[in-house]
Amino acid sequence: MHNLHEIPVSSLSGVGKVKAQAYANAGVYSLYDLLYYFPRAYEDRTNIKLLRDTSPECKSALLLTVATEPRVHNIKRGMSLLKFRAFDDEDTCEITYFNQSYLKEKFPIGSVFRFYGRVERQKNKYLLNSPAAEPWVETIQPPPFFSVYKLTEGLSQKQISQNVEAALVLAKESLPDPLPEEIREKYNLCTIYYALKEIHFPTSYASLATAKRRLVFDEFFFFATALSSSGAKTIKHTAPPCTDSDISALLKLLPYKLTGAQERTISDIAADMAKREPMSRIVIGDVGCGKTVCALAAMYIAVKNGYQAALMAPTEILATQHYHDLSPIFEKLGISCALLTSSVSAANKRKIREAMTSEEKSRRLDVVIGTQALLSDGVEFAAPGLVITDEQHRFGVNQRALLSERNKHTHVLVMSATPIPRSLALVMYGDLAMSKIDEMPPGRQRVDTYLVDESYRERLDGFIKKQVDGGGQVYIVCPAVEESELDEGEVDMSEIALYGESLVKKEKPKLKAAVKYAEELAVRLDGYSVAFVHGKMKAADKDATMRDFSMGKIQILVSTTVIEVGVNVPTACLMIVENAERFGLSSLHQLRGRVGRGSRKSFCVLVNGSEGRLGDNAKQRLTTMCNCYNGFEIAEEDLKIRGPGDFLALSGNSSIRQSGSLDFNLASTCEDTEIMSSAFTASREYLKIDPTMKNHPPMKQAAERIFKMSGDIIN
Secondary structure (H helix, E strand, C coil), X not given: CCCCCCCEHHHCCCCCHHHHHHHHHCCCCEHHHHHCCCCCEEEECCCEECHHHCCCCXXXXXXXXXXXCCEEEEEECCXXXXXXXXXXXXXXXXXXXXXXXXXXXXXXXXXXEEEEECXXXXXXXXXXXXXXXXXXXXCECCCCEEEECCCCCCCCHHHHHHHHHHHHHHHHHHCCCCCCHHHHHHCCCCCHHHHHHHHHCCCCHHHHHHHHHHHHHHHHHHHHHHHHHHHHHHCCCCCCCCCCCCCHHHHHHCCCCCCHHHHHHHHHHHHHHCCCCCCEEEEEECCCCCHHHHHHHHHHHHXXXXXXXXXXXXXXXXXXXXXXHHHHHHHHCCCCEEEECCCCCHHHHHHHHHHHHCCCHHHCCCEEEECHHHHCCCCCCCCEEEEEEECHHHCCHHHHHHHHHHCCCCEEEEEECCCCCHHHHHHHCCCCEEEEECCCCCCCCCCEEEEXXXXXXXXXHHHHHHHHHCXXXXXXXXXXXXXXXXXXXXXXXXXXXXXXXXXXXXXXXXXXXXXXXXXXXXXXXXXXXXXXXCXXXXXXXXXXXXXXXXXCCCCEEEECHHHCCCCCCCCEEEEEECCHHHXXXXXXXXXXXXXXXXXXXXXXXXXXXXXXCCCHHHHHHHHHHHHCCCHHHHHHHHHHHHCCCCCCCCCCCCCCCCCCCCCCCHHHHCCCHHHHHHHHHHHHHHHHHCCCCCCCHHHHXXXXXHCCCCCCCCC
């Protein structure tokens, strides 16, 4: 039996050193990687059109009869054209293949083919160049969908398809099913081989839905398994008890009184940290509810008891903001604090690391605030007591696993600014105790929210100018980075439902793309400083742009949802969300929370890009946003309307990647509460009976592989 993880793609016919490197650039090294390199979309060849109904902007499926004998024309040495004519019920088309003279015998006169390609018009002639072609027989129709893969330089759709087909031949005999049979039977799931075969080469819409459902279940299931297993191991360790929880000196330095919710949360944290068992607690609350002061109290308790504390943020700019906010308070308390990010100079990094590991308490660094640089090799603590992660959902599973492994003898506190319904939080964070801050500090103003459509564009531009002229700043959020790569005839993976027999494609409005939008806006608002930021930018460029915006050098920032969690800009007073109908309630609420953080009256404008054609769900969501301002109420409503997608960043499509990837692949488009809940339940039930997965080793191997966890984390 072959181990597909150990067989390199270079073992396949036609994959030499150059092609193997091209695959490596796409993250594919073994045959196993190749099987899990899922299509980004599918060509839907079921919508057959007449030649006269096609558009040169997109590919079309055509049912044509060959009218003339294919002839080869040699245009110059080594180059040839194969040409023939074919017709439908109304018109005739000239079909050309470049350097494919071997196809001459494939198209006899009178034969019928389903062609798929882009039809060009030249005067009164229709032209079709190098289309895909499948023989058409009424009783044996060709497959409805053809996979479209994300390409890197050196790879073609045909190459990937052929290589996947070859890998599937080996997989039929060599790939063990990672799910125990009893789970597959209980939840009516297909085998892993069937799922992989159909996700790459679907024979029908129903089979594709069945395959996707199984693979989505796997992603949820193994995520739950990894969480439970690493959590089970962590609980066996001890942590330093921090029994001195008097924070009165800290409270005297604060310019405000704690809310009741903050007091309860700090009390929960203090009680956890007093035990020898490691604290594993999550603090959940709205943007601006005061989670940071709870983290400050936790760090103060750790240091008071002789231990060190670390606060890790997902971005450098957020880490820097935490440092600037907290270090002055620490200084007044006589607590040493440093900022450790990738941009800190090598000399300063060395000094910080030395101070972190100093055995001499007077020279030891008490608190370190930073990014994932805190996980770098060589970063150690002399007396670790507490690790806090802010916006943990923004860290990859690999980073969270490393954090867990490195800090198994410390207390762990997690913070999230995404209000989560209790039912969903229990599924996602079942291994963590939960504190909920459901009370906003006094003085926090309400951000008036309005829904408009494209007819308001001119007035909206005027409103932007008015806010900037008054000294304010503006966020404009677009759902896409650039224009969609999807052809009109393609079906995005997000459109494949997990149940059902037929695909009903919905007409989609054109998504506003951040890059193009910023360019157009700069022309319309000449004289105002406009910039854009998105997740595909280099981290340094993104941080520099955000920093300039926070300093007031940029007046209008066009962005994707990358700004959901970011810098505090008190002068930002207007949030505009384009294509608001494409976002979940929780994401919209997060975005709205970026403004209204200062003394200025602030506004949020939701722009409906559907030209008035809003579905019931979208209408309900946007109406709720205009009338409701409580994050937890919004979260409950969102769960009712859409399922868990937005909270887990599992909703959206290839154009809309909402914040907080959990490193899922297909499940990033899942909006089905039932399948997520089933997968988590199945994992918990199985691990009660077989906690080390010794009865089904492929299950353990899959969890370790998918989440890139080392074997000593799951044991």
